Amino acid sequence: MTGGGLAGTPAGGVLEGQAAIVTGAGQGVGAGIATALAAAGAAVVIAARRAANGEPAAESIRAAGHQAVFIRCDVTEAADIEATVDEAVERFGGLDIMVHNAVAHAGRPGGVQLTRSDMIRPQIATATTASFLCARASLAHLRRRPGTLILLTSPAGVEGSANLPVYATVKATQRGMVKSLAREWGPDGVRVNAIAPVALTPAMEAAVAANPDLETRLVARTPLGRLGDAAADIGPVAVFLASSGARYITGQTIVADGGGFLGL
Numbered sequence: 001m002t003g004g005g006l007a008g009t010p011a012g013g014v015l016e017g018q019a020a021i022v023t024g025a026g027q028g029v030g031a032g033i034a035t036a037l038a039a040a041g042a043a044v045v046i047a048a049r050r051a052a053n054g055e056p057a058a059e060s061i062r063a064a065g066h067q068a069v070f071i072r073c074d075v076t077e078a079a080d081i082e083a084t085v086d087e088a089v090e091r092f093g094g095l096d097i098m099v100h101n102a103v104a105h106a107g108r109p110g111g112v113q114l115t116r117s118d119m120i121r122p123q124i125a126t127a128t129t130a131s132f133l134c135a136r137a138s139l140a141h142l143r144r145r146p147g148t149l150i151l152l153t154s155p156a157g158v159e160g161s162a163n164l165p166v167y168a169t170v171k172a173t174q175r176g177m178v179k180s181l182a183r184e185w186g187p188d189g190v191r192v193n194a195i196a197p198v199a200l201t202p203a204m205e206a207a208v209a210a211n212p213d214l215e216t217r218l219v220a221r222t223p224l225g226r227l228g229d230a231a232a233d234i235g236p237v238a239v240f241l242a243s244s245g246a247r248y249i250t251g252q253t254i255v256a257d258g259g260g261f262l263g264l
Helices: 029-040 051-063 078-092 119-145 165-189 202-210 212-219 230-242
Strands: 019-023 043-048 068-072 098-100 148-152 192-199 253-256
Touching: 019 029, 019 078, 019 119, 029 043, 029 051, 029 098, 029 148, 029 230, 043 051, 043 078, 051 068, 068 078, 078 119, 098 119, 119 148, 119 165, 148 165, 148 230, 165 192, 192 230, 202 212, 230 253
Parallel strands: 019 043, 019 098, 043 068, 098 148, 148 192, 192 253
Antiparallel strands: none
């Protein structure tokens, strides 16, 4: 996890007694959200494909005095997601917060003609299909609390992208799913929302390394003058959406980007 670490994350208590699963939480935005949820009192499952990322992320949270466990989960496999939900419920007595953050590599920037066919299916599987699988696996437990589902989308899913057309499409699909599930689950008291973040993550750092002026351009278009920090800037948005303070908010996408996309 990059940036300011725990600085600025919520002081515990708001989510005390709740249990959360965060997919793709081994690093980046997922780790930042897991850190913030745990700091707010939730017991957190770090659901990630690789123990090499997931276990250190869980250990970092435990070292700060909060509850976290790592469970291996490939979100493209329905059985993995179902097993992760079952284990979380067994460990913590229920499930209040399901956050689907895992994402496939978007590939080299370029228009449709430059998009490799083998980059399409993984993005659909990780963003679109996995969002459905996470929703289906968690619904029965979220109804009991009632709890909340949060999907991580992107500003590209709102305004489109000339350079990442597949990524923008699957992220827009997630926003449609949020609205549909909010309508379906609302009568049961289950809220569904999305966060569209811009943050300095390992993936962003790799993109900057490949395109050195990228960070300069992103910062220049951001009124707050910096890229977000996964734990201190994006994590608290997830805490808010999971808390009783957001009890009347559902079907929405919160863009946490420092004001870079003011037309949204």
